[in-house]
Amino acid sequence: MSVVYLDHAATTPILSEAAAAMTAQLGRVGNASSLHASGRAARRLVEESREAIAQALSCRPGEVVFTSGGTESDNLAIKGLFWSRRAEDPRRVRILSTPIEHHAVLDPLTWLATEGAKVELVDVDRLGRLDLDAFRATVEADPESVALVTVMWANNEVGTVQPVREVVEIAHAHGIPVHTDAVQALGQLPLDFAGSGVDAMTVTGHKIGGPYGVGALLVRRELKPTALLHGGGQERDIRSGTIDPPAIAGFAVACASAVAHQGELAERLSDLRDALVAGVRREVPDAIYNGDPESGPEHRLPGNAHLEFPGCEGDSLLMLLDARGIECSTGSACDAGVPQASHVLLAMGSSEEFARSSLRFSLGHTSTQADVDALVAAIRPVVDRARNAALSSRSGR
Amino acid sequence: MMRVLAAMSGGVDSAVAAARAAEQGHDVTGIHLALSRNPKSYRTGARGCCTIEDANDARRAADVIGIPFYVWDMSERFHEDVVEDFLSEYAEGRTPNPCLRCNEKIKFAAVLDRAIGLGFDAVVTGHYAQLRTGADGLIEMHRAEDMTKDQSYVLGVLTQDQLAHSMFPLGDTPKSVIREEAARRGLAVAAKPDSHDICFISDGDTGGWLADKLSDVNRGGSIVTEDGETLGEHEGSWRYTIGQRKGLRIGTPAQDGRPRYVLDIEPVSGTVTVGPRASLSVDGLEAIRPRWCGTAPAAGTRLECSVQLRAHGEEYRAVLAVDGDDVSVELLDPAQGIAPGQAVVVYDGSRVVGSATISSTRRAAAEVTG
Numbered sequence: 001m002s003v004v005y006l007d008h009a010a011t012t013p014i015l016s017e018a019a020a021a022m023t024a025q026l027g028r029v030g031n032a033s034s035l036h037a038s039g040r041a042a043r044r045l046v047e048e049s050r051e052a053i054a055q056a057l058s059c060r061p062g063e064v065v066f067t068s069g070g071t072e073s074d075n076l077a078i079k080g081l082f083w084s085r086r087a088e089d090p091r092r093v094r095i096l097s098t099p100i101e102h103h104a105v106l107d108p109l110t111w112l113a114t115e116g117a118k119v120e121l122v123d124v125d126r127l128g129r130l131d132l133d134a135f136r137a138t139v140e141a142d143p144e145s146v147a148l149v150t151v152m153w154a155n156n157e158v159g160t161v162q163p164v165r166e167v168v169e170i171a172h173a174h175g176i177p178v179h180t181d182a183v184q185a186l187g188q189l190p191l192d193f194a195g196s197g198v199d200a201m202t203v204t205g206h207k208i209g210g211p212y213g214v215g216a217l218l219v220r221r222e223l224k225p226t227a228l229l230h231g232g233g234q235e236r237d238i239r240s241g242t243i244d245p246p247a248i249a250g251f252a253v254a255c256a257s258a259v260a261h262q263g264e265l266a267e268r269l270s271d272l273r274d275a276l277v278a279g280v281r282r283e284v285p286d287a288i289y290n291g292d293p294e295s296g297p298e299h300r301l302p303g304n305a306h307l308e309f310p311g312c313e314g315d316s317l318l319m320l321l322d323a324r325g326i327e328c329s330t331g332s333a334c335d336a337g338v339p340q341a342s343h344v345l346l347a348m349g350s351s352e353e354f355a356r357s358s359l360r361f362s363l364g365h366t367s368t369q370a371d372v373d374a375l376v377a378a379i380r381p382v383v384d385r386a387r388n389a390a391l392s393s394r395s396g397r
Numbered sequence: 398m399m400r401v402l403a404a405m406s407g408g409v410d411s412a413v414a415a416a417r418a419a420e421q422g423h424d425v426t427g428i429h430l431a432l433s434r435n436p437k438s439y440r441t442g443a444r445g446c447c448t449i450e451d452a453n454d455a456r457r458a459a460d461v462i463g464i465p466f467y468v469w470d471m472s473e474r475f476h477e478d479v480v481e482d483f484l485s486e487y488a489e490g491r492t493p494n495p496c497l498r499c500n501e502k503i504k505f506a507a508v509l510d511r512a513i514g515l516g517f518d519a520v521v522t523g524h525y526a527q528l529r530t531g532a533d534g535l536i537e538m539h540r541a542e543d544m545t546k547d548q549s550y551v552l553g554v555l556t557q558d559q560l561a562h563s564m565f566p567l568g569d570t571p572k573s574v575i576r577e578e579a580a581r582r583g584l585a586v587a588a589k590p591d592s593h594d595i596c597f598i599s600d601g602d603t604g605g606w607l608a609d610k611l612s613d614v615n616r617g618g619s620i621v622t623e624d625g626e627t628l629g630e631h632e633g634s635w636r637y638t639i640g641q642r643k644g645l646r647i648g649t650p651a652q653d654g655r656p657r658y659v660l661d662i663e664p665v666s667g668t669v670t671v672g673p674r675a676s677l678s679v680d681g682l683e684a685i686r687p688r689w690c691g692t693a694p695a696a697g698t699r700l701e702c703s704v705q706l707r708a709h710g711e712e713y714r715a716v717l718a719v720d721g722d723d724v725s726v727e728l729l730d731p732a733q734g735i736a737p738g739q740a741v742v743v744y745d746g747s748r749v750v751g752s753a754t755i756s757s758t759r760r761a762a763a764e765v766t767g
Contacts (some may be wrong), residue, residue, distance in 0.1 A: 207503075316515060317469050340470075389514025393507055 001325040004374045008207075008303055008364025009156055009184060010329055015209035015254050015365070022211055022250030022346050032243040033232060042245045049245075049252030056259040057186075057203070057217050059193035061198065065235045066248055069215035071104040071227070073202035076217050077179040078108045078150055080225025081200065082117055085147040085177070087226070092147040094118045096138055098130050098162070099347035100155050100246040105181055109150075117147070127292045128160035128348045136170050143174035143262070151178070153185035153201075157331045157344040157360055158291035159304025161189065168197040177223060181264060182213075183207055187258030187365075188266055189297045193218050200225070203255070205247070210254030214247035229265065262363075269363045270302035272372055276361060277305050279376035284383050286310055290358060303363035306331075308350075312357045312386035320382040321359075326375055329360045399518040400424045403468070405458060405505055406449030409579045409586045410523030410567055412458035416582050417566040418521045419462050425521070427459035427466040430508065432475040433597065454586050461583050469511075471503055478502035480597055487607055487635040490664030491738025494551065494708060495595055497752075501554040501688075507561055519562045524548045526749075527568035528560060531709045536560040539747040543571040550708050553742035553752035554556050554688045593658060607635040618667020620647060623660065623676060634667045640677055640734020647671065658734070662758075678731040679760055684724040684741050684753035691750075694719045702750060704728070705742045717743060724753045 005013075030042035041053040043130045047061070054061040067073045078095070097109060099121040109119045122135045130151060139146060149171045154161045164180050171178045177199035185191055187208040193201055204215030217239075219225060224238070230239030258265075274295070281287050286316065292299045309317060314330035321328060331342040345355035361375065403415035405427045419425040429452045452468055459466035479499050486493035509520045525541035526549040529556040538560055541547040555563065567575060572591075579587035598606045611633060620628045628647045631637070636644075641659040651657050651673065658677050659668040687693075694700060700717040704726060726741060735758050743750040 315467065316467070316511070319465075320515065322465065323426075385514070385516055389511045392514040393511035 004326040004371045005366070006326065006328045006361040006363065006371060006375060007361035008367065009301075009360065011206045011212070012209055012364040013366050014206075014211060014250070015257055017257065018210050018250040018254040021253040024247045025246035025249050028245075030245070032120075032245060033234065033300050042243075045245050046243055046248050049248045053216065054254045055107055055256045057191060057193045057201075057218060058195060060221070062216050062221055062236070063193070064242065065217045065238050066220055067215050067217055067239055068213055069206070070102070070181065070202055070204040072239075073204070073215050073217040074102070074104040074150075074179075074181055075108050076225055076228055077200045077202060077219065078105065078148070079112060079228060080238070081148045081177060081179065081223065082112055083152060083226035084224050086116075089144075091145050094120060094142070094146045096120050096122060096135070096149045096242075098122055098124055098151055099126050100128055100157075100344045101150070101152050102156055102181060102183070105150055105152070118145075124160075124347055126349050128155055128158045128290075128344060129292065130162050130167065132163055132166050132170070135167065139170055139174060139176065143176065146171075146174070146176045149176055151180055153180045153182040153191070154301050155344060156184045157342055158306045158348070159301035160291045161182075161185075161297065161299055161301070164196060164198065172197065177220075184301055186255070187262055188269070188301050188303055190262060191259070200287045205251035205254060208254050208258040210251040211247050214244060216250045216251075263394040265365060266297070266302040269367065272363055272367055272369065273302060273305050275369070276363070276372045276375060279306060279309070279372060280305075280379050283376060283380040284309060287383075290348075290350075297307060300361075305361040305363075305369070306358060307361070308354055308358045309383050310354070310357060311390055312383055313390055314356055314370070316386040316389050317359055317382060320385055321375075321378060324355060324378050324382070326378055329362070330356075331360050398422050398424060400516060401426075401519045401521045402508070402512040402517045403427045403464070404508060405429050405455035405519045406467060406523070406592075407454035407458075407586065407589075408523065408592060409576060409584065409589050410525075410572075412462070412523070412584045412586050413575050413579050413582070414521055414523040414564075414566045415458070416462045416578075416584070418564060419464055421566075423521075425462070425464045426517070427455065427462070427464050428508075429455040429466070429468045430471045430475075431468050432503075433472055437536070454589070455583070458584050458586055462584075469508065471507060474507045475499070475597075477501055478507075483595075483597075484607070484610055486738050488611055488664065489738075490634055490662035492638055492736035493738045495597075496551045496555055496708070496739055497740055500551055505555055505559045509559060513562065519564050521566060523563040524552055524565050525567055525572075526552050526565045528563065528565055531691075533691075534635055538690055538749045539568075539619060540744070540749075541568045546572045549744075549749050550705050550710075550740070550742045553690075553740060553749050555690060555748065556688055560690060566757060604636050608633060611635050618663075618669065620645070620671060622680055623670060623672045624758045628671065631667075634664060634669055635664050637662055637669050639736035645671060674733070677731065677733040679735045679758040680728050680731050681759035682726045682728070682735060682741065682755050683759075684726060685717070685722060685756045685759045687722060687724050687751055687753040688750035693751075696720055699744075700745075700750070703744045705744065706732055706755070712744065715743075745762055 021196050030038035032043040032046050050061045050064045053064050095117050113119045122138050123131045151162050151167050168178050179200040180198045181202045186203050200219040206212040227238050231242045234240050277289055290306040318330050341352045341355040399422045401418055403425050405411045415427055456466050479495050483493050483495045492575055512520055524545040527539040529537050531537045540549045576587055593602045617632045620631055636657045639659050642656050657671040660672045660676050668694045698719045704715045705712050713732050716727045718725040737755050739755050740752050741755055742752040
C-alpha cells in the first residue's frame with residue numbers, strides 16, 4: 001500500500017541534497033572547537049553553514065545560534081530573554097503571548113510563571129489571529145513591566161499567519177523585545193529576519209527538508225539571553241555543547257533551498273490545498289474549513305488545510321484514513337498519545353466537542369495532485385463510518 | 398478472518414491475546430484505553446491500565462506483534478460509569494466491583510460499540526474465560542481452563558450480543574504458559590507483575606481514597622451490636638465492609654471475648670452493626686438487575702445451579718428462583734461476609750448463566766438490607 005503523506009507540518013521528507021551534504025560529513029573527524037587542521041575544517045563547515053543560513057534569512061552570521069531544534073530555541077528565547085531582561089530591571093516580570101502558541105512556547109511560559117513571571121495570553125479572534133487592539137492595551141497598561149513578547153509567525157494547527165510586524169511596532173515603541181516561533185513559516189512564507197524587526201526567531205531543520213535534531217535561534221547581537229546549558233561556551237556562550245557539523249551542514253542546505261524555492265512552493269501548495277478543501281467539501285458538504293479562508297502570506301500557511309467534520313471523532317477519522325494509507329493529524333497529542341481537544345481551537349472559540357472532530361492535512365514539497373485525489377476519494381466513506389461509530393458509541397447498551 | 402480490535406492494557410495477558418488473534422490470521426488493530434484525564438494520577442506499574450508507562454508498554458507490544466496501535470480516550474465515560482458509580486455505591490453502604498462495571502459499561506459497551514461502528518467484527522481481550530458455540534447456536538461462556546486465573550466472574554455481566562462480538566484467546570491456557578509464550582514472542586511485558594488493585598486508586602488505599610472523596614456525603618454514625626447497644630462512633634460508614642474484622646476500633650470487648658465483625662451498614666443513619674462471626678452466615682439473598690448470557694429464564698423458573706459471590710471467591714451450591722428482574726437465591730451451604738452491591742454470578746457447571754447485583758442477604762438471625 002503506497003502512503004499518502006498529508007502530515008508535512010509534523011515533519012517533511014529530507015531533501016536529497018540535504019541528506020547528501022549531511023552524509024558527506026558523517027565520516028569525517030574533527031571537533032569544531034579543536035585547534036588542529038581537522039578541527040579547523042569542521043569549524044569552517046559550520047561557519048559556512050551559518051553564513052548560508054544568515055544569507056537565506058537576512059540576518060548576520062553572528063545572530064545564528066545553533067540548537068537542537070524548535071523546542072530548545074523557544075525555551076532559550078523565552079527563558080533566556082526573561083532572565084536577562086529581569087536581571088537588568090527587576091520590574092520586568094510580564095511576558096505577553098497568545099493562547100495558540102505551540103507547547104514549546106506555552107509550557108516554558110507555564111513553568112516561568114512558577115519562577116515569578118506574570119504571563120498574559122492575549123485573545124485571538126475566530127480565525128485564530130491575535131487581537132491587536134487587545135495586545136496594544138495589554139502592553140500599554142504597564143510597558144515598563146514587560147520583559148518580552150512572544151508571538152508565533154504562523155500557527156501550526158490552523159495555519160493562521162499572525163500580525164508579527166504590527167506586534168513588533170507596538171512592542172518596540174516601548175523598547176520591548178519580540179520573539180517569534182517561525183518553525184512552520186520557514187519555506188512556506190517569505191521570511192526576513194532583519195526586515196521583520198523581530199529580535200529573536202525560532203527555526204528548525206526537519207520541517208524544511210533538513211535533518212532532525214538541529215535548529216537555530218536567530219537572536220540580535222544586542223540581546224544576551226541567559227544560557228540554558230552551561231559548558232564549553234560554544235555559540236557565543238549562549239548554547240554550550242559540542243557542535244554537530246553534519247546536522248548543521250544538512251540544515252544549511254535545506255534552509256537555502258527552502259528559501260530559494262519558497263515562492264514557487266507556496267504557489268503550488270496553495271493551489272493543491274484549495275483543491276483538497278474544495279474536493280473534501282464536495283464529498284462532505286457540512287465539513288467546516290477552520291482558520292483564515294483567504295490565501296496569501298498575510299493570511300494562511302499555503303500547505304495547511306484544517307477541517308472540522310461535525311459528528312465525527314477526529315481520532316476515528318485518523319484511524320480509518322491510516323488504515324487506507326492516508327496519513328494526517330488530529331492537531332495535538334499529549335505524551336501518552338491521548339487525543340486532547342486542541343487548545344488552539346478552544347482559544348478560537350470552538351466547543352470541546354467541535355474541537356475533537358477536526359483533522360489537519362498539511363502539504364509539503366513532495367505533495368502531488370494524486371495525494372489530494374486519494375484523500376477526496378476516501379473521505380466520504382470514512383466520515384460516514386466515523387459518524388456511525390460516534391452515534392453507536394454514544395447510544396450505549 | 399475477522400477485523401478485530403485488541404484492547405491492550407500494557408500487561409502480558411492482553412499482549413499475548415492480541416498476538417494469538419493476529420497469528421490466527423485475523424486483521425488486528427491494537428488500542429489502549431486512556432481512562433484518566435491525568436494519566437499520572439492513576440496507579441503505575443503493577444496495575445496495567447492507566448498510565449503513560451502502560452500505554453508505552455502496550456505500544457511496544459503492538460510493534461512486536463506488527464499491528465497498528467492507537468490510544469482511545471475513554472476517560473469521561475470511565476469517570477461517569479465506573480468511578481462515580483463506585484463512589485455512589487459506597488455512599489449507599491454497598492460494596493461494588495468496579496472491574497465488572499468497567500466490563501459492562503466500557504470494554505464491552507462503549508469500546509465495542511465504537512469498534513462495531515468503525516467496521517470491526519469483535520473485541521479481543523486478555524481475560525481468562527472460554528467461549529464456545531452451544532447446541533442451540535448461542536455463544537456460551539465457560540470458566541477458564543486455569544481456575545486460579547478464571548475471570549468469568551467479572552465477565553458475568555455480558556449479554557449474548559456482547560459475547561458474540563468478543564474473543565478471549567487465553568481461556569484454554571495456564572498463566573505460566575502465557576508468560577513463557579510472551580517471552581518466546583519477544584514481548585517485553587512477559588515478566589510484568591499481575592494487576593490486583595483498583596486502577597483508579599493510585600496508592601491502593603481504598604479506605605483513604607473513599608474518605609477523601611466522600612467526606613462531604615456521609616459524616617459518621619454509631620457502631621451498635623445486634624441487640625442495639627451502642628459501642629462507639631465512627632467517621633464514615635464507607636470505611637467498613639461487611640465481614641470486616643480489623644480496624645473497628647471498638648474499646649469494649651464482646652461479652653464472650655471473641656472477635657466482632659461488621660454485619661450490616663445502614664447508609665442513611667450511618668449505623669454500622671457488628672457481631673460474632675456466626676452472625677455473618679448467609680443462607681439466601683435477593684438480587685436485582687439480572688443480565689443473562691443467553692436466553693433469559695422464564696418467570697417462575699427454579700434453577701439448581703452454583704453461584705460465585707465475589708471475584709476469586711468460592712462456588713456455592715444454590716437454587717435460583719427468577720421472577721422478571723428479581724432473582725432470589727437459596728444457598729444450600731451458608732456463605733459468609735456477603736455484601737449488598739456485590740455481583741452474584743450464576744453457573745451451570747463451568748458455563749456462566751448470568752449475573753445479578755445483590756440487593757439484600759438473609760441471615761438466620763435477621764435480614765440485612767443495603
